Amino acid sequence: xxxxxxxxxxxxxxxxxxxxxxxxxxxxxxxxxxxxxxxxxxxxxxxxxxxxxxxxxxxxxxxxxxxxxxxxxxxxxxxxxxxxxxxxxxxxxxxxxxxxxxxxxxxxxxxxxxxxxxxxxxxxxxxxxxxxxxxxxxxxxxxxxxxxxxxxxxxxxxxxxxxxxxxxxxxxxxxxxxxxxxxxxxxxxxxxxxxxxxxxxxxxxxxxxxxxxxxxxxxxxxxxxxxxxxxxx
Amino acid sequence: xxxxxxxxxxxxxxxxxxxxxxxxxxxxxxxxxxxxxxxxxxxxxxxxxxxxxxxxxxxxxxxxxxxxxxxxxxxxxxxxxxxxxxxxxxxxxxxxxxxxxxxxxxxxxxxxxxxxxxxxxxxxxxxxxxxxxxxxxxxxxxxxxxxxxxxxxxxxxxxxxxxxxxxxxxxxxxxxxxxxxxxxxxxxxxxxxxxxxxxxxxxxxxxxxxxxxxxxxxxxxxxxxxxxxxxxxxxxxxxxxxxxxxxxxxxxxxxxxxxxxxxxxxxxxxxxxxxxxxxxxxxxxxxxxxxxxxxxxxxxxxxxxxxxxxxxxxxxxxxxxxxxxxxxxxxxxxxxxxxxxxxxxxxxxxxxxxxxxxxxxxxxxxxxxxxxxxxxxxxxxxxxxxxxxxxxxxxxxxxxxxxxxxxxxxxxxxxxxxxxxxxxxxxxxxxxxxxxxxxxxxxxxxxxxxxxxxxxxxxxxxxxxxxxxxxxxxxxxxxxxxxxxxxxxxxxxxxxxxxxxxxxxxxxxxxxxxxxxxxxxxxxxxxxxxxxxxxxxxxxxxxxxxxxxxxxxxxxxxxxxxxxxxxxxxxxxxxxxxxxxxxxxxxxxxxxxxxxxxxxxxxxx
Numbered sequence: 072x073x074x075x076x077x078x079x080x081x082x083x084x085x086x087x088x089x090x091x092x093x094x095x096x097x098x099x100x101x102x103x104x105x106x107x108x109x110x111x112x113x114x115x116x117x118x119x120x121x122x123x124x125x126x127x128x129x130x131x132x133x134x135x136x137x138x139x140x141x142x143x144x145x146x147x148x149x150x151x152x153x154x155x156x157x158x159x160x161x162x163x164x165x166x167x168x169x170x171x172x173x174x175x176x177x178x179x180x181x182x183x184x185x186x187x188x189x190x191x192x193x194x195x196x197x198x199x200x201x202x203x204x205x206x207x208x209x210x211x212x213x214x215x216x217x218x219x220x221x222x223x224x225x226x227x228x229x230x231x232x233x234x235x236x237x238x239x240x241x242x243x244x245x246x247x248x249x250x251x252x253x254x255x256x257x258x259x260x261x262x263x264x265x266x267x268x269x270x271x272x273x274x275x276x277x278x279x280x281x282x283x284x285x286x287x288x289x290x291x292x293x294x295x296x297x298x299x300x301x302x303x304x
Numbered sequence: 305x306x307x308x309x310x311x312x313x314x315x316x317x318x319x320x321x322x323x324x325x326x327x328x329x330x331x332x333x334x335x336x337x338x339x340x341x342x343x344x345x346x347x348x349x350x351x352x353x354x355x356x357x358x359x360x361x362x363x364x365x366x367x368x369x370x371x372x373x374x375x376x377x378x379x380x381x382x383x384x385x386x387x388x389x390x391x392x393x394x395x396x397x398x399x400x401x402x403x404x405x406x407x408x409x410x411x412x413x414x415x416x417x418x419x420x421x422x423x424x425x426x427x428x429x430x431x432x433x434x435x436x437x438x439x440x441x442x443x444x445x446x447x448x449x450x451x452x453x454x455x456x457x458x459x460x461x462x463x464x465x466x467x468x469x470x471x472x473x474x475x476x477x478x479x480x481x482x483x484x485x486x487x488x489x490x491x492x493x494x495x496x497x498x499x500x501x502x503x504x505x506x507x508x509x510x511x512x513x514x515x516x517x518x519x520x521x522x523x524x525x526x527x528x529x530x531x532x533x534x535x536x537x538x539x540x541x542x543x544x545x546x547x548x549x550x551x552x553x554x555x556x557x558x559x560x561x562x563x564x565x566x567x568x569x570x571x572x573x574x575x576x577x578x579x580x581x582x583x584x585x586x587x588x589x590x591x592x593x594x595x596x597x598x599x600x601x602x603x604x605x606x607x608x609x610x611x612x613x614x615x616x617x618x619x620x621x622x623x624x625x626x627x628x629x630x631x632x633x634x635x636x637x638x639x640x641x642x643x644x645x646x647x648x649x650x651x652x653x654x655x656x657x658x659x660x661x662x663x664x665x666x667x668x669x670x671x672x673x674x675x676x677x678x679x680x681x682x683x684x685x686x687x688x689x690x691x692x693x694x695x696x697x698x699x700x701x702x703x704x705x706x707x708x709x710x711x712x713x714x715x716x717x718x719x720x721x722x723x724x725x726x727x728x729x730x731x732x733x734x735x736x737x738x739x740x741x742x743x744x745x746x747x748x749x750x751x752x753x754x755x756x757x758x759x760x761x762x763x764x765x766x767x768x769x770x771x772x773x774x775x776x777x778x779x780x781x782x783x784x785x786x787x788x789x790x791x792x793x794x795x796x797x798x799x800x801x802x803x804x805x806x807x808x809x810x811x812x813x814x815x816x817x818x819x820x821x822x823x824x825x826x827x828x829x830x831x832x833x834x835x836x837x838x839x840x841x842x843x844x845x846x847x848x849x850x851x852x853x854x855x856x857x858x859x860x861x862x863x864x865x866x867x868x869x870x871x872x873x874x875x876x877x878x879x880x881x882x883x884x885x886x887x888x889x890x891x892x893x894x895x896x897x898x899x900x901x902x903x904x905x906x907x908x909x
Contacts, residue, residue, distance in 0.1 A: 083702055089709035096716060127698065153701040155743065157803075158757050175705040175739050178712035251767070267767055271774025293771055295802030296763025 075189060076100045076117055080110040080136070081125040081151065090123060093178050094185065107131025111139060119146060121189055123181075126152040126163070134166050141167035147188035151176065170289070183283045187211060190224040207242040209301055212281065212290055214242055223281050233258060234277050237270075238301075241291070246303035248294050274299055310498050315490065319568060322486040327560045329479035330531065332472050334556060337535045338549045342465050346473065351462035352455055361458075362437050365390070365448050372399050373444060387454045391447040490568075495576040503580050508573045513587035520570045527563035530556065614671050618664060625660045629653065690755040697746045704742060708735050744874040747807075751881040758885060762908050763802050764795040765837050766830055772809040773828070776817075783817040785843075791830040796837045798905040800886040808882045811875035812841045812901055819899070821846035837907050842900045849899065853892040 077099050081087040084105065091101040102117055104110040106128045113119070122140065126133035137148055147170070150163045155173040163171045170184050191211045205217040211224040214235070221230045221238065230238065236258040241249065251270035252263035274293065278285040290302050336343070348354040365388055372379055373392045382399040391400040437448035495503045508516075534556055577583040584590050601607075609616030632649045639645040711732045714720070720728065750756045769791060773780070780787055816826045820843045827842040849856075857880055876892070879901070883890040889904040 083706065085706045086702070086709065089706060089713060092713050093709065096713075153698045153705075155746070156757060174701045175708045175735075175742075177736075178709050251771075267770035268774045268777075271771050272777055275775055275777070293775070293806075295771060295806040296765060296768035296800070297761070297802065298767075 074100075074118075075120050075193075076102060077185065078102050078104060078110060078113055078117070078119045078122045080104045080107070080123065080128070080133070082106055082128045083125075086125075089178075090181070093182060097182055097186075099185075107133065107136035107139075110136055114140065114144070120192065121146060121185060122148045123185070124148055124150050124168070126150060126154060126159075134163065137163070137166045137168050147192045149181075149184060149188060151181075177284075180284055187224045187283060190226065207239065209242050209245045209303070210290060212238075212242065212301075214238055221281075228280050230277065230280065234273060234280075237273060238277065238291075241299065241301040245301045248298040248300045250298040254299065270299070310493055310496050312498075315493060318486050318490055319572075322483050322490065322568060323561055323564045325479040325483035325486070326564050327557055329476045329483065330560050331553060331557050332476040332479070334531070334534060334553055336469060336472055338553065341469050342462070343469070345462050345466040346469060351459045352450070354462070356462075357458070361450070362448065366437065366439065366446065369399070369446060369448065370444070373397065373446075388451070389447075389449040391445075393445050394443050490572060491575050494572045495579055503576065505576060505580065506573070508569055509576055509586075511573070512591075513574070513577065513583055514589065516570050516574055520567055520574075523563045523567050523570075527559065527567075530559060614667050614674075617667050621660060621663060621667075625656060628656050632656075686753065686755070689753050690750070693746065693749045693753060693755075697742070697749075700742050704735070704739055708732075708739065711735055741874070744878060748874055748878050748881055751804075751878070751885050754885075756885055758801045758804070760799050760801055760886070762797050762799055763805075765798050765800075765805075765839065765905065766791050766794075766796050768802065768805055769809055769828065769830060769839065772806055772813065775806075776810065776813055779814070779817055783820075784822060785817060785820050786825045787813075787828060788825050789828045791828075792832060794832075796830065796832050797908045798837050798888075799908050800888065800905065801882075804882040804886055808879045808903070809839075809841075811879040815875050815879075816841060816843040816899070819843070819845055819847065821897070832907055835907050837905045839903045840900060842898060845897050845899050849894050849897070851894075853894050856894075857892060 075098075077094055079087050079090045079094070079101055080103075081090070082105050087103045087105065091103060094101050102113050102119065104113045108130050110122070110124070111131070114122075124133045124136060128136075131139075133150055133152070137150070140146075140148065148168045149170040149172055150168045151172050151174060152159060152163065153174045160171045160173075169188055172181055172184060205215055207214040207216070213222045213225075214220075216239065219235060221228050221235060237254060240254060240257050241247075251267045254270050255261065255263040255266040271293075274291060275285070278288050278291050281290060282288045292300055292302055294300060342354075342356055344354050344356050345351075351357050365386075369390045369392045372382055373394055376394070376397045376399070379399070382401065384401045386401055389401055391398070393399075437446075437450075439446040495505065497504050511519075534552060574583065577586060603619065609619070632653050636646065636649045639649060711728060715725070715728045715732065769789075773787065773789070813826070813828075820826060824844040824846075827840070829842075830837065830839045832838070857877055880890040880892070883903055887905070889902075891902040891904075893900045893902070
């Protein structure tokens with residue numbers, strides 16, 4: 072990890088300093104910028120592996136900066152923003168960001184997300200070339216039907232057989248909503264009767280294993296009053 | 305003196321005494337009547353001058369003597385030994401019980417005492433010498449004479465009667481005088497109180513004057529008529545009271561106390577009203593009159609149109625239009641007499657209609673313009689509110705980010721003392737709580753301002769509740785409470801934003817878990833009633849809920865009594881607001897320790 076350099080962009084100097092300190096403690100090298108233009112300059116001058124980007128900044132805002140960066144580079148971009156609406160998150164992600172963290176953030180969660188993105192970028196990238204037919208990959212999740220291995224950003228995660236089957240079903244159809252009954256019938260191979268709670272509890276357990284913040288899941292989502300799905304990444 | 309006289313106790317005692325005196329006075333009269341006393345003896349000194357004598361002695365004697373002469377053929381021997389003397393003649397026959405020569409007696413009386421012209425007996429010069437009655441018409445001449453000896457015993461009885469009654473009468477008079485005095489006193493002090501010179505009105509004064517007057521007169525009428533009835537029919541000639549008479553006297557005494565009390569209260573109330581000069585104003589008639597007058601007056605003194613100046617123009621125009629049109633109808637009839645002139649009223653009418661429609665349209669345009677302007681104004685202020693919320697939210701979140709980050713860094717410092725570490729932990733805990741509050745506040749502000757993004761879709765409410773329960777299983781198990789669910793067998797579909805509705809149920813269940821009494825059950829029910837999906841969450845509070853449903857829901861805008869130290873305290877307000885933005889109905893009932901939330905949505909088929 073010695074050579075990992077992270078660019079932190081925030082017009083609030085105290086926040087930038089805090090993040091710098093936080094990441095330095097984790098062993099990363101940090102370069103700071105205070106607006107979009109400075110960020111673009113820093114990106115040219117340094118070999119940077121990840122960017123933390125604030126949205127509301129003078130000169131060039133975070134979203135425009137993301138667009139500019141994406142013209143040349145595909146390094147991970149994590150957006151930091153005080154805007155917490157779903158529509159803001161979706162906008163940020165469609166602009167090309169890899170993750171969206173709302174302010175005020177939990178520092179530990181931020182660090183976890185940084186690590187997750189770096190892992191995916193640095194190690195998972197190589198794996199993509201050697202995808203076997205038995206592998207299912209959605210975002211940072213990978214599932215091997217033959218070896219029964221489940222990895223999040225390249226890190227193995229232990230799932231019970233039922234949990235594995237649920238993930239297998241959902242990951243084979245990313246973005247498709249499955250009702251509890253359907254999941255139950257496919258996974259348990261039994262007739263579904265009053266199974267909502269059973270399925271929900273399993274979903275929650277899986278979320279605790281694979282999500283950085285289970286309260287705000289990135290992959291495994293509940294569609295309230297309808298069913299469950301894996302977000303298409 | 306003033307202090308004593310205005311004291312409440314004094315007044316009450318005076319009132320009671322008044323009632324007692326009046327009752328005593330009335331009962332004394334009734335008692336005398338019951339024992340058959342002759343009240344006439346009080347006013348007429350001589351028995352022979354009294355009506356009693358005339359009706360009980362003179363008239364029977366006269367009838368007897370007249371009977372003799374009218375049936376003279378059957379009469380052989382006229383009675384001689386009567387207590388009085390008589391002489392009767394029809395010109396032919398004469399009946400008398402006096403010797404012929406003594407007939408002069410009558411002649412003598414006749415001359416001295418009798419006024420022939422008026423057929424009246426004049427008792428003037430020698431009244432002690434007995435009583436003479438004379439009657440004459442075309443046919444008969446009649447004389448009756450009652451000698452002194454005969455009258456003497458009656459006169460003694462008459463005087464005895466008077467003497468027996470005198471003490472009672474005196475007492476009665478005293479009672480009534482005292483009562484009158486007390487009434488005057490009560491009239492003077494009623495409505496006044498110790499310590500000030502204000503006029504104080506009581507509850508009874510709220511009765512309208514007519515009702516008071518009517519009640520007063522009615523009670524008086526009933527009381528007096530019962531009294532008269534008793535007075536006339538209850539007499540007994542034995543001069544002693546019978547049992548039934550005693551009973552009727554007691555009954556009448558009670559009636560008197562009741563009626564006098566009621567009348568007294570009504571009377572004093574009317575007196576107070578007179579003092580306060582509200583006697584007329586506080587009557588139904590006056591109020592109706594005033595309302596009607598005020599209604600019409602309000603059209604012309606501008607009060608009715610104070611806030612709506614444009615309606616004023618419309619009203620006067622209408623008034624003018626109606627009057628002119630009415631006048632034109634009359635003119636049309638007049639012009640029928642001169643046919644060529646009949647063309648004039650329709651022309652004027654057309655002109656009036658043109659004027660009326662044109663100017664009314666102008667007014668309506670102005671009204672619409674004002675309406676548009678206020679709508680624009682409102683939209684602008686809504687927009688500003690949303691911007692304000694966004695900006696404030698950003699300005700709160702940015703420093704909070706620094707605070708949380710630096711607290712985290714501080715906690716990683718190795719050479720922190722034990723105390724400092726405790727402080728940092730508290731800081732961290734509170735910073736996260738602040739974060740939650742800011743986030744809840746933002747959600748609530750956005751949803752109440754109406755600027756909230758909704759993803760409405762058809763979803764199964766039963767499923768959503770089950771998912772929420774599954775999602776919160778850990779919290780439920782930790783709480784030690786039992787959740788009892790009774791959800792409908794069938795799916796119930798509604799249109800709503802799933803994420804928002806999840807927040808609603810999450811907040812409500814969270815609330816129930818936090819504030820329920822340990823060991824009690826939380827009931828969650830869902831059923832379809834008349835095309836509505838009705839979900840209820842009930843729990844027993846573990847503390848006294850000394851606030852109303854309104855207060856707990858509006859704590860965002862108002863101060864409140866139950867600020868908690870955990871959570872933002874906005875959970876219920878958010879639940880209510882989110883339910884409403886999704887088109888549902890949110891109702892909170894607090895009944896003793898029972899806390900119940902009902903959520904209703906229209907069912908989607």
